[in-house]
Amino acid sequence: MGAVSRDRTVLKRRRPGAHKAFLITMRLVILDDYDKASEWAARYICNSIVQFKPGPDRYFTLGLPTGSTPSGCYKKLIEYHKNGNLSFKYVKTFNMDEYVALPRDHPESYHSYMWNSFFKHIDIDPSNAHILDGNAPDLQTECDAFEQKIADAGGIELFVGGIGPDGHIAFNEPGSSLVSRTRVKTLAKETILANARFFDGDLSKVPTMALTVGVGTVMDAKEVMILITGAHKAFALYKAIEEGVNHMWTVSAFQQHPHTIFVCDDDATLELKVKTVKYFQGLMHVHNKLVEPLHSMKSYNN
Secondary structure (H helix, E strand, O other), rough: OOOHHOOOEEEEOOOOOOOOOEEEOHHHHEEOOOHHHHHHHHHHHHHHHHOOEEEEOOOOOEEEOOOOOHHHHHHHHHHHOOOOOOOOOEEEEEEEEEEEOOOOOOOOOHHHHHHHHHHHHHOOOOOHHEEOOOOOHHHHHHHHHHHHHHHHOOOOOOOEEOOOOOEEEOOEOOOOOOOOOOOOEEHHHHHHHHHHHOOOOOHHHHHOOEOOOOOHHHHHEEEEEEEEEOOHHHOOOOHHHHOOEEEOEEHHHHHHHOOEEEEEEEEEEEEOOOOHHHHHHHHHHHHHHHHOOOOOOOHHHH
C-alpha cells in the first residue's frame, strides 16, 4: 500500500477511437541506454504526429529543445522521415529558447543548431519553424509575440524538453517562477561557466542573457515529454520524481501536469529508490504500447 500511495501514476480509460490507448498521469519510462531512450522518444513523437492525422487545416504543434540530449531523438526522426514514415509538412514547431545578441548564423546559436541538426533534413516549411529572435529590437515584444503565435496555432500538442543537472528546463533556472511565461532571462553564473565549452572556453564570448519560454508556457501544452539521460542528471531526476514541487528545481513542476512523461536511461535513475525504479520498470509493458507498433503515414495516405 505504501508504494502505491507514493506513486503519482494513474491509469485511465480513454474514449473509443482516441489515438492513445493508455493515459497515465505521470509516467517514467526507463530504457537501458541513451540510444534506446532516444529511439523510444522519437517513436512516441512519430506516433503522436501520425495518429493526429495532420493536414492543411489541422497542424500538429510540437515544442522542441536544443542541446546534446535530443540529438539522438532528432536523428531517429530524420530516419523516419527519409524512409517515408513521417512528414513534417503539416507540423508547426516552437523552440524553447535562444541566446540574446548572438548572430543567428553563429554556429552556437540555437537557430544554427536546429537547422543543421534537424530542420534542413526534413520537409518542414521554414515559416512553420518558430525560434525566438535574440536580436529583435524589442526583446519583450518578441517574447509576447511568441506566446501569441503559440496561441494562434491552437497551443502545443506535445512539448519535448531536456533538463540541466540543476533541474532547469529551457533557461528556467533555479528560482524561476513555476507560472512564468516567455521572457528575457539573465543567465546564472553556473550556466555561463557550463556553456564556455561551446565558445572555446572564453567566458567573454558566452552570452549572458537569453530568451526562454516559461515554465507556465510549457505547462500549457497538452502533453509534455522530458528527456533525461546520464548519471550527471540523476539527482535532477530524483528531485523531479521523488520529491515535491520546488521552484529551485523547475522540472519538478511537471509532477502537476496532467500528461507528463519522463524518458530516461538507466544511468539517470541512480539516485532513485530501488522500489521506485522497479515500480516503473514494471509498467514498461504498458508504456511500450504507446510506441509499438511504429505508425506510418504510408498507411494513412493509402
